[in-house]
Amino acid sequence: MRIASDLIQKNNLSCQSAMEADYEALGEHLHRNSIDIAQLTRRAGQFGVAIPSWGVGTGGTRFARFPGLGEPRHVFDKLDDCGVIQQLTCATPTVSLHIPWDDAEPNELKEKAASVELNFDAMNSNTFQDQTEQRHSYKFGSLSHNDSATREQAVEHNIRCIEIGKSLGSKALTVWVGDGSNFPGQTHMGRQFDRYLDAMKQVYAALPDDWQLFTEHKMYEPAFYSTIVQDWGSSYLIASELGEKASCLVDLGHHAPNVNIEMIVSRLARFGKLGGFHFNDSKYGDDDLDSGSIDPYRLFLVFNELVELELQQGDAFQPAYMLDQSHNVTDPIESLMSSAMEVQRAFIQASLVDREALANYQLDNDALMASQTLKQAFRTNVDPILQFSRLQSGGAIDPIGAYRESQYRQTVSAERPLVTGASGGIV
Numbered sequence: 074m075r076i077a078s079d080l081i082q083k084n085n086l087s088c089q090s091a092m093e094a095d096y097e098a099l100g101e102h103l104h105r106n107s108i109d110i111a112q113l114t115r116r117a118g119q120f121g122v123a124i125p126s127w128g129v130g131t132g133g134t135r136f137a138r139f140p141g142l143g144e145p146r147h148v149f150d151k152l153d154d155c156g157v158i159q160q161l162t163c164a165t166p167t168v169s170l171h172i173p174w175d176d177a178e179p180n181e182l183k184e185k186a187a188s189v190e191l192n193f194d195a196m197n198s199n200t201f202q203d204q205t206e207q208r209h210s211y212k213f214g215s216l217s218h219n220d221s222a223t224r225e226q227a228v229e230h231n232i233r234c235i236e237i238g239k240s241l242g243s244k245a246l247t248v249w250v251g252d253g254s255n256f257p258g259q260t261h262m263g264r265q266f267d268r269y270l271d272a273m274k275q276v277y278a279a280l281p282d283d284w285q286l287f288t289e290h291k292m293y294e295p296a297f298y299s300t301i302v303q304d305w306g307s308s309y310l311i312a313s314e315l316g317e318k319a320s321c322l323v324d325l326g327h328h329a330p331n332v333n334i335e336m337i338v339s340r341l342a343r344f345g346k347l348g349g350f351h352f353n354d355s356k357y358g359d360d361d362l363d364s365g366s367i368d369p370y371r372l373f374l375v376f377n378e379l380v381e382l383e384l385q386q387g388d389a390f391q392p393a394y395m396l397d398q399s400h401n402v403t404d405p406i407e408s409l410m411s412s413a414m415e416v417q418r419a420f421i422q423a424s425l426v427d428r429e430a431l432a433n434y435q436l437d438n439d440a441l442m443a444s445q446t447l448k449q450a451f452r453t454n455v456d457p458i459l460q461f462s463r464l465q466s467g468g469a470i471d472p473i474g475a476y477r478e479s480q481y482r483q484t485v486s487a488e489r490p491l492v493t494g495a496s497g498g499i500v
């Protein structure tokens with residue numbers, strides 16, 4: 074199902090000489106600032122962000138879902154689509170599965186993933202919707218439900234996700250729940266949090282030594298008055314209570330508008346509890362728009378903190394990166410390729426920041442020049458670095474152009490019937 078390599082080579086040839094001229098010019102520009110473009114290109118090649126399996130399906134809103142052509146029918150089709158994204162961008166080497174949406178025989182999953190050169194990232198549990206033949210409903214909560222049998226069922230599901238993940242080579246479990254309340258007074262917020270913590274401790278106890286557990290906060294939805302893991306403070310409390318294998322995920326869309334997310338990143342990392350990210354973008358709320366499509370400067374500022382942390386902590390600093398967005402009006406493969414490149418771009422731009430100059434401006438209280446130092450890096454067009462890195466790794470200089478030329482979507486739509494029912498899940 075992958076894209077023919079001669080098609081990629083032909084597409085690359087059509088834009089290679091322009092790219093090389095741009096690369097040389099950028100190299101000279103960076104050299105004047107004592108930055109080695111070859112080192113940055115290697116850095117771009119080492120960057121990876123995970124694709125969520127559910128991201129390759131078309132999403133929807135509470136109002137409607139408009140299915141796209143040739144949507145994946147099951148996890149094996151999803152892995153094919155993820156394989157195409159990695160083949161062309163060389164920036165998405167792993168896939169994050171969602172159980173039970175992606176339930177399948179682990180050996181078959183491993184075999185399929187290997188055939189499209191992908192590995193498995195964090196496992197995601199689902200206790201926010203009911204499955205057929207499920208004994209206890211999650212309508213009024215899962216890990217924090219006031220009925221102990223429902224909590225036990227949710228704990229067992231999370232432990233099952235760990236077991237599946239162990240056989241796939243995954244090393245992390247992400248827990249996001251929809252638990253909360255829709256009315257003041259509906260739940261006792263203190264006792265509900267106690268029940269959640271107690272259940273999470275049982276999940277944590279089943280975690281292998283070399284695994285991580287990520288807790289993900291979300292301000293609202295599906296519960297609208299209160300959610301059990303409402304904000305990064307609650308998330309931090311949970312991760313602290315559980316132990317050192319637990320840390321916090323920051324989903325860029327799960328905050329109130331205008332919240333200073335890069336400051337949250339700095340705070341969590343300061344206390345060793347920054348686990349990783351779910352990247353997306355938003356305008357009004359938890360919009361799940363494409364990463365970098367609304368506010369690329371904010372994405373850059375987040376990476377500015379991350380690059381700074383990497384310099385301080387070295388290889389010990391290994392945050393988990395995943396895209397988590399919903400594609401309602403675009404081809405999901407195109408959106409995910411574009412988003413992976415936007416995240417990679419922010420990473421490289423943040424690597425250009427003159428940290429010594431910035432530190433001195435901070436010491437001198439020179440707010441204007443400190444800000445200009447960041448802006449200078451942000452304004453640098455690093456496209457040639459990303460393009461050259463992809464070419465070196467066997468990918469496409471222009472992934473979206475090569476993808477369109479390949480007619481992949483048209484080819485798979487001939488064998489994948491239109492899916493009108495299921496919705497792309499958004500967590």
Ligand SMILES: [Mn+2]
Nearest residue numbers: 324351397500
């Ligand atoms: Mn998320």
